[in-house]
Amino acid sequence: MSNQENVVAMVGTPCQIIAAENMSYFQDYLGESPVDIKVGLFCMENFSYHYLNQLLEERNIQLKDVSECRVEKGHMWFYLTDGQIQKIPLKEVKTCMRKNCEVCMDYTSELSDLSVGSVGSPDGWSTVIARTVKGLELLKKAEEDNYIETKPMTDSGIALIKKLACQKKEENKKKIKKRESVARPVIYRRFITDKQFREEVADCQFEDLKADVIDVGTCVLCGSCEYICPDDIIKIEDRKPRIKGQCPPDCNLCYVACPRTYLPVEVASPDLDQKPLGDYMKIVSAKASLVKGQDGGVVTALLSYALSDGIVDEALVVDKSSAEPWRPKVKLTSNIDDVLRASGTKYAACPVFKGLKSKNIKEEL
């Protein structure tokens, strides 16, 4: 399916990283993996752009006047271009949380090559977890080439990440149980093997994806379904994937690619529920030497280094829309300036895999 010839690094939330890992695992079904290096972010929750904007307008804050946005110390902080700082208690902001985040069990992007977050490290530094040889190599080389500096994490820093990761897993496990007692199963948490998976999904098409994921509020809006559809009939519109045509018989690609349909244990093992930080090789605090980012600027520095050293040809990043302030907008780019411009956290869901799709469409035209 994929005609992604270039080596691509992506940055994404844990759910988007699961989607990438799932597509990589099912290459025999879905075609060559679209992503080669996965830089995952820590993520407790994400918000609806529409509702967050509404909440801010009620408090006379215009997103166009916001220069920086942070979640810390129980509040969401908005740094305005005129120098003012506004804060809203996280409890209130959580009314804008996306429903799919209530059933999410991954805080630290457990399936990434490198995970990056703010928690556990001092201000101006990021926490970096290297999980694979590929990730560790990138971290080491970026430090050798002076793109970043690293230092050991403190025990209290590691303990804090573990505490938050456990908290997310425990609270959301309860929410999954509650949801399942009144509605349909949260099927990505039904642990089945690869063999069972292939039997289970054989006849599943978009209508099943709609019934099992979209209509039950577990869609993370990653865009994998739109990216993978060979007939190009899925469009994410009005915050939901929608179908614009008829599925040919025998196609089930969207159902296989989705990170919220069944996930075989070979992709996401139930053991991870017992490991708050997932499996990893090294954990450090790090900061970029020259780049300014949300925290240590490490994601931007690592992607810039990977592009400049030819480790990857392109990076899939999330910038801001020029039409709507702070609306996340995906960009697949080989230009380091685009990566630098995309630094900083946009607290809203972004169908990142659409970025790959638009490249394919452009090439076909």
Ligand SMILES: Cc1cc2nc3c(=O)[nH]c(=O)nc-3n(C[C@H](O)[C@H](O)[C@H](O)COP(=O)(O)OP(=O)(O)OC[C@H]3O[C@@H](n4cnc5c(N)ncnc54)[C@H](O)[C@@H]3O)c2cc1C
């Ligand atoms: C929705 C969300 C929730 C988060 N929650 C937590 C948390 O609870 N605890 C914690 O420690 N850290 C959290 N983070 C991560 C944190 O905000 C920083 O992204 C991380 O520490 C990296 O900082 P940096 O300075 O190295 O990144 P930068 O160098 O500033 O790079 C940030 C990268 O993030 C990407 N990005 C921005 N917005 C999005 C988005 N919406 N979806 C996908 N990619 C995006 C950009 O492409 C950019 O490359 C969250 C991030 C997001 C997007």
Ligand code: SF4
């Ligand atoms: S489902 Fe929500 S909480 Fe989970 S990783 Fe995605 S955005 Fe973050």
Ligand code: SF4
């Ligand atoms: S054609 Fe295939 S991938 Fe596209 S919507 Fe139908 S089942 Fe899904």
Ligand code: SF4
């Ligand atoms: S339905 Fe589509 S957009 Fe939603 S989680 Fe599944 S693949 Fe991602």
